[in-house]
């Protein structure tokens with residue numbers, strides 16, 4: 001069963017380990033934190049920033065990943081999505097898709113956003129497929145938009161609007177419930 005709980009200070013070490021995992025890092029725009037102290041500074045700022053919110057993804061009550069939204073205080077009411085499953089054993093089993101649905105409910109419900117958008121490296125097929133399954137649409141393609149470890153990467157812009165999620169939600173939730181991934 002997949003659930004979300006609020007990100008907290010006690011998650012510092014697990015986030016540090018997940019973010020430095022090569023299978024997570026390879027799909028991130030930025031370099032991983034250079035030290036635990038740098039990571040702690042980032043987390044402390046994150047947790048006190050009203051513009052951002054984070055949730056830890058739980059699978060059967062165990063922390064397996066992170067979901068973040070940035071842009072909560074903006075007048076445009078759109079949030080940027082960030083996510084990863086840090087626990088390698090939990091990837092490819094539906095946890096990401098279930099967390100995504102729960103996160104979109106929070107984004108459009110609790111946080112009253114009208115749009116959620118994300119930037120995905122163009123060769124991240126897992127993320128592109130998972131986000132398309134929730135109804136994210138492709139809004140743009142940015143050539144050589146990221147540069148990391150000596151290589152340029154193209155980036156796909158994805159987004160979903162509040163009314164699009166409202167229309168898509170019943171089918172997505174039905175599927176996740178039938179799979180036992182979220183509570184009936």
Ligand SMILES: CC(C)(COP(=O)(O)OP(=O)(O)OC[C@H]1O[C@@H](n2cnc3c(N)ncnc32)[C@H](O)[C@@H]1OP(=O)(O)O)[C@@H](O)C(=O)NCCC(=O)NCCS
Pocket residue numbers: 023024027028083084085086090091092093094095096097098119120121124126127129130179181
């Ligand atoms: C991208 C990411 C968050 C997706 O999460 P995930 O849990 O691995 O993805 P899911 O398990 O939800 O979906 C992946 C596959 O599992 C399948 N799956 C397995 N069991 C499933 C179930 N019970 N219900 C639904 N889908 C299931 C999905 O159909 C999908 O397969 P497909 O792509 O062949 O259609 C995760 O792979 C990840 O963290 N990757 C590394 C970091 C990253 O890329 N982050 C995103 C940056 S934009």
